[in-house]
Amino acid sequence: MDAVAPIPQSAGQATLGEVIAEAQRLLEQAGIESAGQEAFWIVEHMLRLPIHHVVADRDRLLSPAELLAVRGLIERRVGREPLQYILGTQEFCGLEFAVNAAVLIPRPETELLVEYVAQRIPAERQATIVDVCTGSGCIAVAIARLRPRARVIATDLSNPSLDVARQNATRHAVCEHITWLEGDLLGPLAKQELEGRIDVIVSNPPYIAEADWATLQPEVRLFEPRGALVAGPQGTELHERLLQESGRYLSPGGALIMEIGAGQARAMRRIVDQIPGYRFHRLVYDAAGLERVVIVERVGT
Ligand SMILES: C[S@@+](CC[C@H](N)C(=O)[O-])C[C@H]1O[C@@H](n2cnc3c(N)ncnc32)[C@H](O)[C@@H]1O
Numbered sequence: 001m002d003a004v005a006p007i008p009q010s011a012g013q014a015t016l017g018e019v020i021a022e023a024q025r026l027l028e029q030a031g032i033e034s035a036g037q038e039a040f041w042i043v044e045h046m047l048r049l050p051i052h053h054v055v056a057d058r059d060r061l062l063s064p065a066e067l068l069a070v071r072g073l074i075e076r077r078v079g080r081e082p083l084q085y086i087l088g089t090q091e092f093c094g095l096e097f098a099v100n101a102a103v104l105i106p107r108p109e110t111e112l113l114v115e116y117v118a119q120r121i122p123a124e125r126q127a128t129i130v131d132v133c134t135g136s137g138c139i140a141v142a143i144a145r146l147r148p149r150a151r152v153i154a155t156d157l158s159n160p161s162l163d164v165a166r167q168n169a170t171r172h173a174v175c176e177h178i179t180w181l182e183g184d185l186l187g188p189l190a191k192q193e194l195e196g197r198i199d200v201i202v203s204n205p206p207y208i209a210e211a212d213w214a215t216l217q218p219e220v221r222l223f224e225p226r227g228a229l230v231a232g233p234q235g236t237e238l239h240e241r242l243l244q245e246s247g248r249y250l251s252p253g254g255a256l257i258m259e260i261g262a263g264q265a266r267a268m269r270r271i272v273d274q275i276p277g278y279r280f281h282r283l284v285y286d287a288a289g290l291e292r293v294v295i296v297e298r299v300g301t
Contacts, residue, residue, distance in 0.1 A: 207238070
């Protein structure tokens with residue numbers, strides 16, 4: 001990456017068109033692929049303008065306060081902070097989710113988990129569904145919207161994450177519909193009397209192996225919570241613990257649906273074979289052709 005020219009600190013004077021051109025140049029120098037598009041989004045967000053106004057009003061002079069504010073956001077993006085944290089939002093399953101540095105930014109491939117939960121649970125069924133490692137609450141909220149008759153429980157180790165998740169559930173009018181529990185994996189279910197009664201446990205747990213952390217792009221490594229990403233030396237540690245804990249709670253025929261990292265499917269099959277009471281049901285690939293979701297069923301009657 002070339003050295004990035006400093007962002008002018010004095011307010012000075014500039015038009016919308018000049019600021020967008022300056023932003024695009026700085027973002028390109030910082031190695032950001034869609035620099036032009038992001039420059040538009042940041043300016044549009046900061047000035048609260050619809051996009052056609054940004055184009056039509058190119059000659060409008062920004063006030064000193066507007067100029068400083070826009071440059072402040074561009075500087076954050078030049079430092080490789082993810083655009084979603086700067087704008088404070090990410091879309092998931094067609095819904096807008098608030099995000100901040102306390103939570104992982106929802107990824108499009110995670111929508112597969114929601115799709116496979118919905119496939120197993122008919123709309124009219126009063127099922128019990130648990131989203132483990134809920135983060136921003138994206139999975140729990142999307143499921144609660146799709147399956148309003150289901151009882152949804154969401155857990156996370158991180159209290160700040162649960163705050164964001166509750167905000168997102170309120171925004172989408174399902175907060176009262178979801179039970180929020182703080183703690184380690186299924187530990188918080190201990191007093192809920194749910195043994196053998198859960199229809200689906202769904203989870204996107206941390207699955208990066210410790211050694212791979214340094215190879216991640218700066219947006220992830222420098223800004224997203226490490227505890228949301230790194231599982232341990234193998235990357236499959238949380239999946240294994242979740243499999244061990246889920247047996248007690250799943251109803252016969254109930255499913256554990258988990259996101260995995262590319263290349264982890266073989267290890268997952270081995271782990272499932274070693275833990276009694278499960279049947280490996282299905283491996284799902286994402287749109288890029290990468291192993292992404294494993295579905296495991298509880299055997300028994
Ligand atoms: C990969 S993020 C997934 C967030 C969200 N479900 C999504 O798909 O975008 C993993 C989440 O697991 C939580 N977490 C990490 N270790 C945990 C544990 N042992 N028990 C419960 N939650 C944990 C993190 O706080 C983080 O919110």
